[in-house]
Amino acid sequence: MGIEPLVFVGIDWASTEHQVCLIGADGAVQRAFAHDGDGIGTMVDWLVAKADQPGQVAVAIETPHGPIVEALMDRGIAVFAINPKQLDRFRDRFSPAGAKDDRRDALVLASSLRTDSHCFRRVEALDPVVVELREWSRMAEELKQERVRLTNRVRQQLWRYYPQILDLTEDVGADWFLALWTKAPTRACPEFRV
Numbered sequence: 001m002g003i004e005p006l007v008f009v010g011i012d013w014a015s016t017e018h019q020v021c022l023i024g025a026d027g028a029v030q031r032a033f034a035h036d037g038d039g040i041g042t043m044v045d046w047l048v049a050k051a052d053q054p055g056q057v058a059v060a061i062e063t064p065h066g067p068i069v070e071a072l073m074d075r076g077i078a079v080f081a082i083n084p085k086q087l088d089r090f091r092d093r094f095s096p097a098g099a100k101d102d103r104r105d106a107l108v109l110a111s112s113l114r115t116d117s118h119c120f121r122r123v124e125a126l127d128p129v130v131v132e133l134r135e136w137s138r139m140a141e142e143l144k145q146e147r148v149r150l151t152n153r154v155r156q157q158l159w160r161y162y163p164q165i166l167d168l169t170e171d172v173g174a175d176w177f178l179a180l181w182t183k184a185p186t187r188a189c190p191e192f193r194v
Contacts, residue, residue, distance in 0.1 A: 005058035005078065007050045010109025011043075012102045013061060013068055018043065021106035023114055024050060030103055044071050060113035062087060064123045073125055080113055080120035090116070147173060 012019040014035065020043060021030045033043040051057050054076035061069065064081035072079050087105070090112040094104055113120055126134075151173035158166055165184060169177050 004056070006056040007047070007058070008110045008114040009047060009057060009059040010106040010111070010113065011059060011061045011068060012105040012109065013063060013066070014102065018068065019102040019106040020047075021103070021110045022047070022050060023110045028107060028110070030106060040068055040071050043068075044075050044077070047072070047077060048075055058113055058117075060109035060120060062109075064121070069123060073123065079123040080117070081123050082109070082112070082120050086119055087112075090119075 007022060007024045009023070010021045016035055018033050018035060018039070019030065020033060021028055031043075031046070033039040047057050047059070048054050055078060058078045058080060059072055060080050060082060062082060062084050063069070064079075069079050087108065090108050091100075091105065094108055094111075095101075151171075155166070155172045158172060162184065165181065166172070168180070171177065172181075
């Protein structure tokens with residue numbers, strides 16, 4: 001792990017509020033932080049203040065990417081990820097029913113990192129080029145999905161109001177088809193036929 005951790009933290013992240021459990025020399029402390037810039041900043045400041053060096057803080061989390069992981073790593077905190085299935089197994093130690101509870105999951109993450117660190121994978125900072133490539137790929141995939149949604153909407157409208165033009169192609173999102181469509185007659189033109 002590099003520097004020997006003195007503080008073990010589990011973060012159960014969520015879309016609105018993150019449950020955090022810190023296990024240190026004085027036992028376990030739990031807090032919740034909002035999922036916004038101020039909340040994440042306050043959480044990281046709180047964690048950094050719990051040790052002499054940020055590297056003495058080890059954080060366990062299920063998701064190995066995202067704003068929380070980036071904020072922790074930017075401050076020098078060691079971040080460790082675990083597979084959600086493995087977390088389910090550790091959860092059985094704390095609750096025989098294995099019921100999902102955000103506060104308990106934060107405790108399970110922190111405790112498991114302290115006792116079974118070999119089950120966790122250290123999250124390493126990626127090369128900025130890789131980060132940029134992933135972001136471009138994500139945006140390209142989102143744009144592709146948006147194009148499919150819009151094309152389906154266009155096809156549906158054409159089927160309802162101008163079905164004869166659909167005989168020309170299956171891909172109503174093709175550039176040539178969209179250019180042709182701009183020249184098609186409309187209600188404003190006298191040549192319009194329904």
